[in-house]
Amino acid sequence: MDGTSSMIKHQKSCQTSNKYNRSEYSTIKQYFRPKTSSSIPRTMKEKITNAAVELVSLDNRAFELISGDGFINFAQTVLDVGQTLSNRQNLNILDLLPHPTTVSVSFCGIGLFHLNDDLQLYVFILGCYPYDRDNQSSNQIRQFIDSKLMEYHLTLDDSKFVVCDNENKMKSSFKDLCTRVGCSIHYLNKQLQHCFTTDVIDKMPVDCDIVQQMFNSIRQIVSHMRRSHKQFKLSRKLQSYSDSRFNSAFYTMNVFLIVFDELAGILERTYMNDYMLIDKDLFASVCLFLKPFEEVIEQFSCDTKPTIYKVLALRQYLLNHCKIDPDDHDGIQQIKIFLAKRIQDIWILQNIHYITTFLHSSMKNFHVNLDLQEKAIELVQQEMLKRQPTAPSNTFTPTATTSACTNALDSKSTASKDLLSSCFDIPKIDLKSTSPSYDELKEYMTLDVQLTEQDDILQFWLQQKSKFPILFSVVQDFYAVPASNTSIERLFSSSKNTVTDKRSSLGADKINKLLFLQKNLTLLKSFDKKTSIEANTNEMKRKMVEKSSPTIFNANQEQSITTTTKKFKMNEVNVTLSDDNYEEENDEVDLF
Template sequence: MLTKKEIEQLIDKKNSSLKIVKPTVTPKSSAVWNSFSHIYVKDIKQEYVVCNQCEELLIYKPSSGTNSLSKHISSCQKVKTTASHNQTTINQFYASSKNEPAIPDRVKQEINVACAEFAALDSRSFKTIHGIGFKNLAQKIFDAGKYLPISKDINVEKLLPHPTTISRQINKLYNQKHQQLVSICEKMLEYTVVVDSWKDIHTGIQYCGISLHHINDDWKLYCFVLGCYHYDLESNSAINTRKFVESKLSDYKLQLNENVYIVSDNEPKMLSTFRLNCQRIGCSCHFINKQLEHMFTKKEIDKSPVQCDLAQVLFERVKKIVSHLRRSHKQTKMSKRVQTYSETRFNGAYHMLQVFLDIFDELGLVLDNINLNEYLLLDKEFLEQVCSFLKVFDEVIEQLSDDKQPTIYKVLPLHQRLLNECEVKPNDCEARRLKTVWVLQDVHYISCLLHPSLKQFQIAPHEKSKAMDLVKAELLKRQSSTSSGSSIINITPCSSTKSSTTSKSQQLTPTTQNILLECFDHPAEDEDPVLVPSPEKELTQY
């Protein structure tokens, strides 16, 4: 709950998270509610109400009654004899922008100069000025000036705390936010935990990152980074990794069980770590990135040769030239900065090759004789073909990397989209791995079927029957025991279900603004509506 001063500041700043809502008045309600409105911040009801006439904030708790509100009405000079029953709009509590004091141009110019000096003297990014934290600091200092005597010159250094004081405040702030997050986690019944671990090649220190993802009752997605921890156990065995993750989750009153999903990479250690007492889902982006890494860097996979010789030669030559440009600082003479290849960056090969392609014609003027010979051996047309091929993978990774909304329903159609992009030949080991190693799980089929634009499976008609069977099985599993005598959904193989989509071939366009749109179903023909479908037919009709 916010304090009175904090709510007043939100009103002054016209914060969009604050709402003024007129209460619903019933015959049993007190008459005072015709003159007051509730205050909500981020959809959380506060312990303050606002007078509709004088706009004063008053504390109100249901346990205390409305006596204090009645006293305010009797003393408020602006209360009208007739009160409007319409919902109060928040605009009436905000002053018109026309009435805001004008800031002199001289003051604006001085602030502009001071911001430029701040960025230059402290080596800070220009975007720092627009950061939430910087704006809050500037507003606090500005507000402090209202309470200081005008006649005296105040040294701002007396307002700013010592770095040690700030470090101590950070610990207090962390403890406060940690307790708030613990109180939120205690109420979660179902959630997803994302786990990743890596090792610093320079220091040898191993780290483990854990994040939490939860959808509340209002279908809003919340993402929390629980921490990036130093892995301090004796070994990296699966048992120790599981023990380490569970200990960190217990700090937030969380524990792994059959209702909890774990998303991790697909290394053997992670497969063993989260094999039991949770539902592990492999990171699809990790699947894709590993296959692309194998294509450019491996000669053999599972004792089978990787037949990507031309692509690997191209990759190594570009990588060598990029490394030279980074060391010699000659990239300052080009329109774009070259990017080195990183195994940990998703589709790192594409980003390196694409930037190289963009500045291809500029390279001949900055390379020395040795690297110029390597440059002349490159086939620009082949480089364009490789970048065009990898671009589809990059678009898929971007679609699956959204952190604002769930992406689980996108996995199956985008998986099939990549398979359609790759022409799998009998001796093509790498293309076959994209189909055999990247194994889809039941949740991918179910979530795809439940999406209105993907339910016909026109991108992958051969997968529809499996998805239908899985959804029917889940429906049966959730049926109440009291309905044992009622109609039961008949689980039959969906291959016998009449469907016109299995005979359709999905025509894919090579380039679109959104690759996911290529996977959506075509608009279906209008059918005669069924007024009261039976339970057995409802899922099939869907």
């Protein structure tokens, strides 16, 4: 007998007893967790690793995600819940995960555009407010806007213009007590979006099948390249399509065209079929065709200069651009037919577009479309009549035209006696007989001044202020209106940059205040600087007056001095006062 044989018998005895007592007694591992984790099968670890790789690939996330405390806590919670529910069958993980849009906050951006008496354009971003109303009906939206404007003691009325997108709820929200102007970029972008992504619009087929099939192939390849992290092999980073980005189809296809030849050696066999379906010549023609649309959008997006006068001319430019050429590819012809019809029918010109185009000296003759000049002149005449000052009674000379007008008005008042008279034409008012505005309009029409695209239209009208006072007032009110609301749309991009990984828990009000400072700080500091200069100027003037006062007092007190001495003293006083005036003149020049 040796010790080994004894231990074998003891071990067999323990195994027999454990077989009956395992369910009755707890093991020590249930009370004390071992320092080293229990061994996990290698196949299980590989399965989790593969799932993690698929997670970061499919959802376009960084590998660092799985090392975060939040993810570890989330995974541990899922594991614990899984152990608790292990006895249940047919359990789907989708039943446990929350909906991704559990928390949703809408925002409303408000901006203010103003031209002062010197035709300086000021753009204020009043705020990017979290929308806190019960719903997004037109009444609720209008009440929300009015309440935010009241915080700045501002109200909307018929003399104010509101530029917004062209959704039905926005049209309904601003149909009263203001003049709504549709965002020109929104009109244009929606038609480009329908051209590449929509089959039917307003119950009518889009009929752009050729380019839509090509665009779908491009989107699939772009999506695959971004998910597979192969973009580092390309000279340019591919751009995904987004409905919220203006002219996004052009951005996506333009970058894709640049790296088109590089993709042939990178793509997998699965996506080579989509790649081979793309006609490169047609693809290049589509990108070339879309480039003018991008240039027009850039023109409308400027918020440092007036843009409203460009709408009519650039709209006509795009319509001319959509004229079909016999050599065009069938796909290009489909695009041109669709966009030309949609721009003509959907992008409606408003009175302000006619008036502001006429008030640009290089476009007042409407060479882009001669049929529109007559309507523009009529609208300008009506606007001038509203603004003309009341003429003195001794300067008014009755004419046959005014008499005819009076008779027409009298006949209208007796319409109840003679029904047919209410249907008679009312003679037009002759501007020549009623006000000097006719002469002002006529003189402007004969003015031979041609401005280039680089010339400042506001500087031109500032020089013509005394010559055309009524037209100047129209320019001051109408040229402050932007062609689009991109300054507000950019707020949402700015808010994305404000809320970063380091500042992920900012409240909506805090974001609003940060954006207000970000957008307005430079302008507010310029106002503060101007106020400081004016205060310093007034202080210098006050000191100069205080210095000159004792000299004046001494000159008045010395009445017994000789005449020669008096003259000398008075000259001293004049010199001092003259220096004060000279200082004032210098101050005025500096301020100007």
